[in-house]
Amino acid sequence: MSFCRPIDTHGRPIILVGMMGSGKTTVGKELSRLSGLPLLDMDSIIEEQIGKSIPEIFRDSGEAHFRALETALLRYLEESPSAPREPTVISTGGGVVLSAVNRRILRRIGFVVWLDVDADVVIERTIRSTNRPLLNTENPRAVIGNLIEKRNPLYADVCHLRIATSHMGVLDVVNVVHQAAAEFFSQSEHQSS
Numbered sequence: 001m002s003f004c005r006p007i008d009t010h011g012r013p014i015i016l017v018g019m020m021g022s023g024k025t026t027v028g029k030e031l032s033r034l035s036g037l038p039l040l041d042m043d044s045i046i047e048e049q050i051g052k053s054i055p056e057i058f059r060d061s062g063e064a065h066f067r068a069l070e071t072a073l074l075r076y077l078e079e080s081p082s083a084p085r086e087p088t089v090i091s092t093g094g095g096v097v098l099s100a101v102n103r104r105i106l107r108r109i110g111f112v113v114w115l116d117v118d119a120d121v122v123i124e125r126t127i128r129s130t131n132r133p134l135l136n137t138e139n140p141r142a143v144i145g146n147l148i149e150k151r152n153p154l155y156a157d158v159c160h161l162r163i164a165t166s167h168m169g170v171l172d173v174v175n176v177v178h179q180a181a182a183e184f185f186s187q188s189e190h191q192s193s
């Protein structure tokens with residue numbers, strides 16, 4: 001399967017936000033494959049830039065440093081003349097919404113989609129994960145519950161579209177995102193012309 005009509009995003013990205021385990025990377029990869037838009041995974045870019053894995057960055061420099069790297073990357077994507085200008089799918093890290101600066105940049109640069117999943121699904125998908133330093137604790141269930149409670153209002157604040165994905169397959173999510181993005185970008189084109 002592939003989408004017949006290429007989506008015209010006017011050079012702007014489709015941005016996926018949501019909790020760890022919400023499917024941002026999986027949906028991002030599939031959306032990228034079917035739409036032909038390149039995937040830009042923020043965590044992977046930061047790992048490449050720094051030459052360390054996310055757990056190593058947290059261990060060596062702390063969470064605050066990682067958050068600063070996220071903001072620096074978003075500023076680069078928004079402002080740098082050498083930043084990629086072709087339309088992309090951007091998969092973010094789950095905590096990118098913690099910063100109000102990040103939330104403002106995300107909304108300015110693209111179409112922001114919140115993949116909203118239930119705590120049970122997050123727990124099921126992340127419980128055995130070893131590459132998520134925030135869950136490397138005695139009681140990851142409680143941590144996940146707290147993170148969801150704290151972050152859901154922030155995802156709601158930043159998003160243009162919320163999709164409750166707990167009971168949806170990946171392709172269904174991809175289809176909804178694709179269709180909604182096409183509408184969003186065609187409307188914003190009319191508004192700016």
Ligand code: S3P
Nearest residue numbers: 019020021054093094095132133
């Ligand atoms: C984080 C989520 C991770 C990664 C880092 C912090 C978070 O990305 O950025 O471990 O604060 O929720 P994923 O959401 O892709 O797991």
